[in-house]
Structures are given as C-alpha cells and as structure tokens.
Amino acid sequence: MANPHNIWLIAKREYTERIRTKAFIISTVLIPALMGGGIFGVAAIASKSKTTAHIAIVSAQPQPAQDLKHELEHGDDTSMTVDLVPPGDTTPLDQAIANKQLDGYLVITQSPVADGASHRPNFDFKPRSSADIATSDSIQSALHTVLMREYLAAHNVPADEAKALMDPVTVNVIGANGKHTNSKQSFFVAYTLFFLMYMVVLLYGMNVARSIIEEKTSRVFEVLLASIQPDELLAGKILGVGSVGLTQVGIWMAAALLFAAQAGAMSGITISATQIIFFIIYFALGYALYSSVAAALGAMTNSEQELQQLNMFLMMPLFLSMGMLPVLITSPNSLLARIVSQIPFCAPLLMNFRISIAMPQPWEIALSIGLILVTIYAVLWISSRIYRVGILMYGKKPNLPEIMRWLKYS
Amino acid sequence: MAIVSLQNIRKVYDTKVAVEGLTLSIEPGTMFGLLGPNGSGKTSSIRMMIGMTVPDSGTVSLFGQPFSRSLLHRIGYLPEERGLYKKMKVIDQLIFLGQLHGLTETVARQRALSWCERLQITEAIDKKTEELSKGMQQKIQFIAALLHEPELIIMDEPMSGLDPVNGALLMETLVDLRRNGKAVLFSTHRMDQVERMCDAIALISRGKLLLSGSMREVKSRYPRNRVHIAYTGDDSFLRNPAVVEAKLHAGGAELQLTDEAAAQSLLAEAIARGTQITRFEVVEPTIEDIFIEQVRASFGEAAAEGVTVDG
Structure with missing residues (x-):
C-alpha cells in the first residue's frame, strides 16, 4: 500500500534539509571537540598539576630535612619551594603565613633515642589552610619515600635495589584474545560508546518529534496528506532523520579511527571492529525504537512546550539504563545484568555496553535484537495510528481514553 | 459524470x-x-x-x-x-x-x-x-x-x-x-x-x-423582491406594510418587500407623497442576501443575531 517512492522523497527532504543546517555542522564538529577536549583536558591537567606550595622545614639536623627538600622540589608530583630553617622562635614563620608568603611549615623534632626505623622523629605540619590536603599529602608521601630510602641505605641495600623495591607494582590484565588489555581503556571506550548512543538516540528521537510538531504548527502536512499517506510520511521522516544521525555518528567514528591510527599507539585506546559493528546495529535499533515513540509524542502534542512535558517517556528508560551501569560494570554476567539488558528500551544501550566490556552469549545478543524488533513493530503500529489521527487534531491535548479510541481507527 | x-x-x-x-x-x-x-x-x-x-x-x-x-x-x-x-x-x-x-x-x-x-x-x-x-x-x-x-x-x-x-x-x-x-x-x-x-x-x-x-437555479428560486432606492425628502413611504426590511443609508435605502408586485405600488406611493426619487431599481436578491436569510432560518431567529457572515 505504501509507496516507496514517496517515502524516499520525504526521507530525502528531511535528510538534505537537516544536513545543511548550521546546527548539524556545529554539533558534528563541536560535540567531539568538546568531549575529546574535555577528556584530554582533564587528563592533561591531572598529569601536569603538581603541588607548588611554598613551605618551610624547621629542623636541627640536616637529615632527613635535606632529602625531604630535594624530594618536594623535584618529586614526581611535586615542585614546591622549600626553605630550611634552624629551630628557634617560629613567630617569623607564623607571621609569613599570615602575610600569605608561606603556605605552611613543618617542624621535625628528633626523638631522644634514635634506634632506626622503629623510632621516627615527630613531624608537625602547620598549614595556612587546614583544607590544603594536597600539600600535606605530598609531604606525607615524600616523607615516606625519604625515610624508606634512608632506612634502606642505613642497612646497606644498594641504591638500584632500593629503587626497584620502591617502584610501583603493575598488574597485566590479559584479555579474552590473549593480548594485554588495559581495563581502564576498555572501560573508557565502552563508557564513551554508551554516552554517544544515549546522546544521539535521544537527540535524533527528539528531532523526529520536533519535525512532526513543526509540520503540525506550520500545517505543512495538510498539503502533504493531500498527496501521500500518513504512514509514508511517518516512515520517510524516521528514515530521513535517522540517516542524519547515522551520518553524524559515521563522521565521528571516521574521525575517531583516523585519530586512533595517528595517536592510537600512544594513547593505547583501541576500538575493535566488533564494537563498531554492534554499536551501529544497536544504534539503528535504539533509534528506530525511540523515534517511533517520539513520533507518537509529537503527533499528540501541539508545541515544543507540551512535548517537554511528555519527554519523560523517552528519558525514563534511558535513565534506567544509566542507573544500571554500576551493576553491569561490577558483574556484567550477573542475572540482573542479563535481565535488564533484555528490556527492549534498555537493550540498545546496555547490551551494547556488555558487548564492549564482556562479550555475552550469542543467544543473548540474538534474543535482545529479536525483542527490540518485535517492540519496534508494536510501537510503530501504535504510533502510526496515533500519528494518523493526532496530526489532524489541534488545540486541546488528547486524554488517555481519546488516544485509546484513536488506536481503533484504521 | x-x-x-x-x-x-x-x-x-x-x-x-x-x-x-x-x-x-x-x-x-x-x-x-x-x-x-x-x-x-x-x-x-x-x-x-x-x-x-x-x-x-x-x-x-x-x-x-x-x-x-x-x-x-x-x-x-x-x-x-x-x-x-x-x-x-x-x-x-x-x-x-x-x-x-x-x-x-x-x-x-x-x-x-x-x-x-x-x-x-x-x-x-x-x-x-x-x-x-x-x-x-x-x-x-x-x-x-x-x-x-x-x-x-x-x-x-x-x-x-x-x-x-x-x-x-x-x-x-x-x-x-x-x-x-x-x-x-x-x-x-x-x-x-x-x-x-x-x-x-x-x-x-x-x-x-x-x-x-x-x-441561475438558486436565484430563480427567490423572488425579485429587493428594491434599491435613492431619494430626497419625505421617507414616510417606507412605512408601507409591503416593506419587510429596510436598510437605510445616506440618500437612499435597500428594501426587501413581501413580493415582486409590491414594488410598483411602493413607487406610486412614494411619488404620491411627494418624495423625490432619483433612482428606483428592482433587483434579484444577492447571494449574500440569500446566504443570510438561509443561515438565519437554519439557526432559528433567536440565535441568528450571533451569526456572522464570514464564510
């Protein structure tokens, strides 16, 4: 009954008009720039932010004050300015703190009996602000390093052995394919894909609803319905808007792959072909499902404001999916994780997430895809009926019994 | 067809x-x-x-x-x-x-x-x-x-x-x-x-x-009982019982009469009363007249006041 040529024309118009808009170009460029920039920015800031406080060390002996000064000024995470002060009246130091020339001072008091490591000196730190945890933490860890090194030196352990002892331990995580994986990175990739899908499904689902409202308020569909059927209009719209979404995701993926080829080795972040293929499958399914719901919402409402009130129908399953993330992360193959990732409205996000972090059984993937397809069919059936009647209704918002009656119209 | x-x-x-x-x-x-x-x-x-x-x-x-x-x-x-x-x-x-x-x-x-x-x-x-x-x-x-x-x-x-x-x-x-x-x-x-x-x-x-x-069919169903008249002087002829409705405007009036034949006697009466007639035209009702008449009839006379003629 539906004419594919009409669907094609509607889809083509939606696609070409949307892809030309500034909003599309800006979001295509800006969203990855902001996301990428944000992630790399945080990483860069985290790695570069060394403590730069200015403190004083009050000590009668040169050791361990000298070593501590060296550690604090040239350590891995610290580049402080440290003054060594002989013990005596601390009033000038308090004065300096009050004048904000000094961030704090550390008083080292040797205990009377010095019998090695079991008897440490007293360390009293007086910071300008007691909330300055970073500085006191740095001092604490620097002290630990210095005292350990001193103790090892005192027991005649060679310097290189001492260094090896104090190096942090690394645990190699072996992936299912036998290669080294980095669980942080695979988690990062899964997380990014999750939010990408979340964002794009919501964004383009809402675009379908908005596009319907636009045609409704501008009464364009009255002209369209004089030549084509509502079902063709609905199908063309969903396909057209969805293709825009796929184009956008495609551009992002291509850019990410290009970036990965250039800098992937350095960052160690890899996206496998499996991840990309499943992402696209689940994106297409998720989008079709959510946009069908959005189409019904758009047909029921008369303005964007009214649409906002009904948004929760789209948002709730997405929020539920997000709430389920901790469960999936800690135990991706638990019963709860298996069940929630079969719920059709959550499956596109959650099953895809599980695929990224721990490949589920093939039947689970097949079942989830089947369930989504059945749901899409059911939702489209309802939506197209609501759409057919709803787009010709203006003015008052329909109540539930009215919507139920719409479903009976053929 | x-x-x-x-x-x-x-x-x-x-x-x-x-x-x-x-x-x-x-x-x-x-x-x-x-x-x-x-x-x-x-x-x-x-x-x-x-x-x-x-x-x-x-x-x-x-x-x-x-x-x-x-x-x-x-x-x-x-x-x-x-x-x-x-x-x-x-x-x-x-x-x-x-x-x-x-x-x-x-x-x-x-x-x-x-x-x-x-x-x-x-x-x-x-x-x-x-x-x-x-x-x-x-x-x-x-x-x-x-x-x-x-x-x-x-x-x-x-x-x-x-x-x-x-x-x-x-x-x-x-x-x-x-x-x-x-x-x-x-x-x-x-x-x-x-x-x-x-x-x-x-x-x-x-x-x-x-x-x-x-x-033509529609109009022929209605009598030519409308008169457009322009006059100066005495307008007492308008009280003639044959006048169903009179819309007065500067220097003239549009009348609806009981029937077509009443027009001649109305004209005779006006002249007899010494009214200066500069124009006297018997016309068929316009579509607008028919429209208003019909719509009023369909709504009942009481509700007709609220009816506006705007399509």
Missing part, C-alpha cells in the same frame, strides 16, 4: 456532528462556491473529498469512480491554513511538492519557474519561505496546488489574507483554469466573488446542506 459526488455524507467528531447527510455534486468545468458560516463543516467536507478523513457513512466519488488514493494526483488542494516549510527555499519546496504528486524533478522545476513568472513572484524563488510576506507565501501555496496540472482544483479560502490586487490576480488565474476545462471548487466568504464568478454554489450551515445548484 460528476467530478465530485458526495452521497449522504456523515462525519462525527467525538460528540460534535461536523457533517450530516450532505449530498453534493460538482459538474466538470464549473466554478463551484462552497459557502457557510464558521464551523459549518466546509473544511470537514473538503477533507473528506480528498480522503484526508474518512466519512462515518455515505460515499465519496471522484471523476465518476469511488474514492481511491490513486485519484489524488488529479486533484490540486490548497488548505485553509497555509502550510509550507519555513526554512526551505521556495524552489526546493515547489519541486518537492511537485515530486510528491508524481512529477519528475525537471518538469517540476520548469513548471514552478513558469508559474512564479505568471504570478509575478520570480524574486521569491531563491528565498526561504519565512522571509516572504504572507501574500507571497499564499501564492507559493497556490502554485504548489497547481504544479501537477490537476483536473480538479480544491481551494479552502483561497483569498483570505490577500490584498485586492493579488486577490484579483489569483481569481483571474482560477477563471483561466476553468476556461481550460478544469473544475474549481473553493470556499469563501467573499460573496461578491461568488456572485460574479461561480457557476454553481452550495450553502451549508451546521453540517447540513441548505441549498445547492447552479447560480
């Missing part, structure tokens, strides 16, 4: 009866005026003609065949409220709408350009719809309805919002199309246009057909 034939159409929205027992037929090559007050069911009837809504009972036939969507390509439709994509360029929009009616892109473009020229809006071709004036948008919409050279043109309130110059231009276009053998149906509240241009009319009120037929 009637181009459009509605048989006993009924449409109910929830509890409101929009159209009730409407029977109507439009002959080929006619200019058909659909008249009725606000909310009388004109738009509902038109929507059923083009299958946008389906009647609860009754049948719709187009071009002598029962309604089917495949016949829609032979119809050009201009909706009551203009509908165009605001952000789309005029030419793209016209091509798109033409393609939906089965034209190829080339043909659609060619016809769109020649129509724009004919309606004097060539400067709008490359603009977005939202940049255009309301009148221009209307012309675009008008063109969109005609691109596929339909045999039947259905226009819901085509003249609303147009200035007299553009209104006349569109009317001329419709007259040309009729001359070329197309059937044109339009709803309007401009009675003077109906009077001058329509071959046939239908008047509906509260979802029911009050009268329909060719212009």
Whole structure:
C-alpha cells in the first residue's frame, strides 16, 4: 500500500534539509571537540598539576630535612619551594603565613633515642589552610619515600635495589584474545560508546518529534496528506532523520579511527571492529525504537512546550539504563545484568555496553535484537495510528481514553 | 459524470456532528462556491473529498469512480491554513511538492519557474519561505496546488489574507483554469466573488446542506423582491406594510418587500407623497442576501443575531 517512492522523497527532504543546517555542522564538529577536549583536558591537567606550595622545614639536623627538600622540589608530583630553617622562635614563620608568603611549615623534632626505623622523629605540619590536603599529602608521601630510602641505605641495600623495591607494582590484565588489555581503556571506550548512543538516540528521537510538531504548527502536512499517506510520511521522516544521525555518528567514528591510527599507539585506546559493528546495529535499533515513540509524542502534542512535558517517556528508560551501569560494570554476567539488558528500551544501550566490556552469549545478543524488533513493530503500529489521527487534531491535548479510541481507527 | 459526488455524507467528531447527510455534486468545468458560516463543516467536507478523513457513512466519488488514493494526483488542494516549510527555499519546496504528486524533478522545476513568472513572484524563488510576506507565501501555496496540472482544483479560502490586487490576480488565474476545462471548487466568504464568478454554489450551515445548484437555479428560486432606492425628502413611504426590511443609508435605502408586485405600488406611493426619487431599481436578491436569510432560518431567529457572515 505504501509507496516507496514517496517515502524516499520525504526521507530525502528531511535528510538534505537537516544536513545543511548550521546546527548539524556545529554539533558534528563541536560535540567531539568538546568531549575529546574535555577528556584530554582533564587528563592533561591531572598529569601536569603538581603541588607548588611554598613551605618551610624547621629542623636541627640536616637529615632527613635535606632529602625531604630535594624530594618536594623535584618529586614526581611535586615542585614546591622549600626553605630550611634552624629551630628557634617560629613567630617569623607564623607571621609569613599570615602575610600569605608561606603556605605552611613543618617542624621535625628528633626523638631522644634514635634506634632506626622503629623510632621516627615527630613531624608537625602547620598549614595556612587546614583544607590544603594536597600539600600535606605530598609531604606525607615524600616523607615516606625519604625515610624508606634512608632506612634502606642505613642497612646497606644498594641504591638500584632500593629503587626497584620502591617502584610501583603493575598488574597485566590479559584479555579474552590473549593480548594485554588495559581495563581502564576498555572501560573508557565502552563508557564513551554508551554516552554517544544515549546522546544521539535521544537527540535524533527528539528531532523526529520536533519535525512532526513543526509540520503540525506550520500545517505543512495538510498539503502533504493531500498527496501521500500518513504512514509514508511517518516512515520517510524516521528514515530521513535517522540517516542524519547515522551520518553524524559515521563522521565521528571516521574521525575517531583516523585519530586512533595517528595517536592510537600512544594513547593505547583501541576500538575493535566488533564494537563498531554492534554499536551501529544497536544504534539503528535504539533509534528506530525511540523515534517511533517520539513520533507518537509529537503527533499528540501541539508545541515544543507540551512535548517537554511528555519527554519523560523517552528519558525514563534511558535513565534506567544509566542507573544500571554500576551493576553491569561490577558483574556484567550477573542475572540482573542479563535481565535488564533484555528490556527492549534498555537493550540498545546496555547490551551494547556488555558487548564492549564482556562479550555475552550469542543467544543473548540474538534474543535482545529479536525483542527490540518485535517492540519496534508494536510501537510503530501504535504510533502510526496515533500519528494518523493526532496530526489532524489541534488545540486541546488528547486524554488517555481519546488516544485509546484513536488506536481503533484504521 | 460528476467530478465530485458526495452521497449522504456523515462525519462525527467525538460528540460534535461536523457533517450530516450532505449530498453534493460538482459538474466538470464549473466554478463551484462552497459557502457557510464558521464551523459549518466546509473544511470537514473538503477533507473528506480528498480522503484526508474518512466519512462515518455515505460515499465519496471522484471523476465518476469511488474514492481511491490513486485519484489524488488529479486533484490540486490548497488548505485553509497555509502550510509550507519555513526554512526551505521556495524552489526546493515547489519541486518537492511537485515530486510528491508524481512529477519528475525537471518538469517540476520548469513548471514552478513558469508559474512564479505568471504570478509575478520570480524574486521569491531563491528565498526561504519565512522571509516572504504572507501574500507571497499564499501564492507559493497556490502554485504548489497547481504544479501537477490537476483536473480538479480544491481551494479552502483561497483569498483570505490577500490584498485586492493579488486577490484579483489569483481569481483571474482560477477563471483561466476553468476556461481550460478544469473544475474549481473553493470556499469563501467573499460573496461578491461568488456572485460574479461561480457557476454553481452550495450553502451549508451546521453540517447540513441548505441549498445547492447552479447560480441561475438558486436565484430563480427567490423572488425579485429587493428594491434599491435613492431619494430626497419625505421617507414616510417606507412605512408601507409591503416593506419587510429596510436598510437605510445616506440618500437612499435597500428594501426587501413581501413580493415582486409590491414594488410598483411602493413607487406610486412614494411619488404620491411627494418624495423625490432619483433612482428606483428592482433587483434579484444577492447571494449574500440569500446566504443570510438561509443561515438565519437554519439557526432559528433567536440565535441568528450571533451569526456572522464570514464564510
């Protein structure tokens, strides 16, 4: 009954008009720039932010004050300015703190009996602000390093052995394919894909609803319905808007792959072909499902404001999916994780997430895809009926019994 | 063969009866005026003609065949409220709408350009719809309805919002199309246009057909009982019992008499009373007169006060 040529024309118009808009170009460029920039920015800031406080060390002996000064000024995470002060009246130091020339001072008091490591000196730190945890933490860890090194030196352990002892331990995580994986990175990739899908499904689902409202308020569909059927209009719209979404995701993926080829080795972040293929499958399914719901919402409402009130129908399953993330992360193959990732409205996000972090059984993937397809069919059936009647209704918002009656119209 | 034939159409929205027992037929090559007050069911009837809504009972036939969507390509439709994509360029929009009616892109473009020229809006071709004036948008919409050279043109309130110059231009276009053998149906509240241009009319009120037929038929059903009179001096002749209604204006009056014959005696009385008569004309009722009379009758005299004559 539906004419594919009409669907094609509607889809083509939606696609070409949307892809030309500034909003599309800006979001295509800006969203990855902001996301990428944000992630790399945080990483860069985290790695570069060394403590730069200015403190004083009050000590009668040169050791361990000298070593501590060296550690604090040239350590891995610290580049402080440290003054060594002989013990005596601390009033000038308090004065300096009050004048904000000094961030704090550390008083080292040797205990009377010095019998090695079991008897440490007293360390009293007086910071300008007691909330300055970073500085006191740095001092604490620097002290630990210095005292350990001193103790090892005192027991005649060679310097290189001492260094090896104090190096942090690394645990190699072996992936299912036998290669080294980095669980942080695979988690990062899964997380990014999750939010990408979340964002794009919501964004383009809402675009379908908005596009319907636009045609409704501008009464364009009255002209369209004089030549084509509502079902063709609905199908063309969903396909057209969805293709825009796929184009956008495609551009992002291509850019990410290009970036990965250039800098992937350095960052160690890899996206496998499996991840990309499943992402696209689940994106297409998720989008079709959510946009069908959005189409019904758009047909029921008369303005964007009214649409906002009904948004929760789209948002709730997405929020539920997000709430389920901790469960999936800690135990991706638990019963709860298996069940929630079969719920059709959550499956596109959650099953895809599980695929990224721990490949589920093939039947689970097949079942989830089947369930989504059945749901899409059911939702489209309802939506197209609501759409057919709803787009010709203006003015008052329909109540539930009215919507139920719409479903009976053929 | 009637181009459009509605048989006993009924449409109910929830509890409101929009159209009730409407029977109507439009002959080929006619200019058909659909008249009725606000909310009388004109738009509902038109929507059923083009299958946008389906009647609860009754049948719709187009071009002598029962309604089917495949016949829609032979119809050009201009909706009551203009509908165009605001952000789309005029030419793209016209091509798109033409393609939906089965034209190829080339043909659609060619016809769109020649129509724009004919309606004097060539400067709008490359603009977005939202940049255009309301009148221009209307012309675009008008063109969109005609691109596929339909045999039947259905226009819901085509003249609303147009200035007299553009209104006349569109009317001329419709007259040309009729001359070329197309059937044109339009709803309007401009009675003077109906009077001058329509071959046939239908008047509906509260979802029911009050009268329909060719212009001559309709008018011949009403007596020539209207008098336009211009006079100076004594107006006591207006109290003659034959005068049913008198609308007074500066230097004259429009009268409705009980019957045609009363005109002569009224004139005689006026002259006898010494009134200076400068003009005395017996006329048939205008469509507007018929319209008001019929609508008032359908609503009942008590409710008639609230009836406005605006289509």
